[in-house]
Amino acid sequence: MKHKTVDISEKPLVLATALDGTFLGGTDEARRKYYDWINANRHAVGLIFVTGRDPGFVSELSRRKGVPKPDYVVGDVGTTIAFSDDRHILNPIAELEAEIVEKWDDSSARVQAALRSIPGLRLQGTAFRQRVSYDMDPDKFDRRAVDIIEDMGLDALISDNKFFDVLPKGVSKGPSLLRLLAHLGVKNDRVLVAGDTMNDHSMLTMGLPSVVVAGAEPALLEAVEKLDTVHVAKEEGVGGIAEATLRNNYFNKCAA
Incomplete structure (x- = not known):
């Protein structure tokens, strides 16, 4: 239908x-x-x-x-x-969504691998499409994560001092x-x-x-x-x- x-x-x-x-x-x-x-x-x-x-x-x-x-x-x-x-x-x-999909370039696995050792991040359990999202502990979080994501050509977004989202650039x-x-x-x-x-x-x-x-x-x-x-x-x-x-x-x- x-x-x-x-x-x-x-x-x-x-x-x-x-x-x-x-x-x-x-x-x-x-x-x-x-x-x-x-x-x-x-x-x-x-x-x-x-x-x-x-x-x-x-x-x-x-x-x-x-x-x-x-x-x-x-x-x-x-x-x-x-x-x-x-x-x-x-x-x-x-x-x-075509441009979003192209910019993301199926990056979920490499994002999770790159951030695996970063303290203060806990991967959310939802099913992701063109993003990866974490719950963030601001007291333990290492801001090197932002640089890592930017070096990958992606965007990092911190909101409400407790969420860390990785998104396609722009x-x-x-x-x-x-x-x-x-x-x-x-x-x-x-x-x-x-x-x-x-x-x-x-x-x-x-x-x-x-x-x-x-x-x-x-x-x-x-x-x-x-x-x-x-x-x-x-x-x-x-x-x-x-x-x-x-x-x-x-x-x-x-x-x-």
């Missing part, structure tokens, strides 16, 4: 949001209200999850009662670009989200980007309307403090997204 993608190019709001601490954060009441609003306005709201999580996690998440199903997903810290079908299964968009959430938005024909002024950690930095600093929710990683707050396009919310998690939705008049635009 062939599944169709959703045209979100003309929707008044396209929310591109991180998950943990952002779309999945905040109070139960805030999540319920905002999720209900999205579900009631899917004719006007496009939804893109931009996450470090893998496709399996996102598929299971979107099956939960009340959690809105994303139209598209930029997953695996930007190394997966996919659409979500009516069975909640993520389908990679080959033409958007690939992260921001560039992959831009590639997807251009592919879909979504105009910049229809987008609201939301995040809370340093692995969201690249998508929050692209010049798109953005929000950093309360309780965000201090390094991210410092990095965006002078950017006019980024609103630093007073509310945590999805409450901060709702705050930015109201601030940018998206509620009214979607009701028009």
Whole structure:
């Protein structure tokens, strides 16, 4: 069976949001209200999850009662670009991933071999595609790991002072989200980007309307403090997204 993608190019709001601490954060009441609003306005709201999580996690998440199903997903810290079908299964968009696959060049085994002796890193148990990810102990971590990865022609990304991701050179959430938005024909002024950690930095600093929710990683707050396009919310998690939705008049635009 062939599944169709959703045209979100003309929707008044396209929310591109991180998950943990952002779309999945905040109070139960805030999540319920905002999720209900999205579900009631899917004719006007496009939804893109931009996450470090893998496709399996996102598929299971979107099956939960009340959690809105994303139209598209930029997953695996930007190394997966996919659409979500009516069975909640993520389908990679080959033409958007081709450059990512080429840059990665099946590097998983050599990355793991190169970092095997580095203290403070524990390989995550998820199934990797074009990345390798570790849980990081900041007290034991040896920063030589960053140099090792850069010498391999790859990128190292440390976020929330506890995660260490190895990615293809120049690939992260921001560039992959831009590639997807251009592919879909979504105009910049229809987008609201939301995040809370340093692995969201690249998508929050692209010049798109953005929000950093309360309780965000201090390094991210410092990095965006002078950017006019980024609103630093007073509310945590999805409450901060709702705050930015109201601030940018998206509620009214979607009701028009």
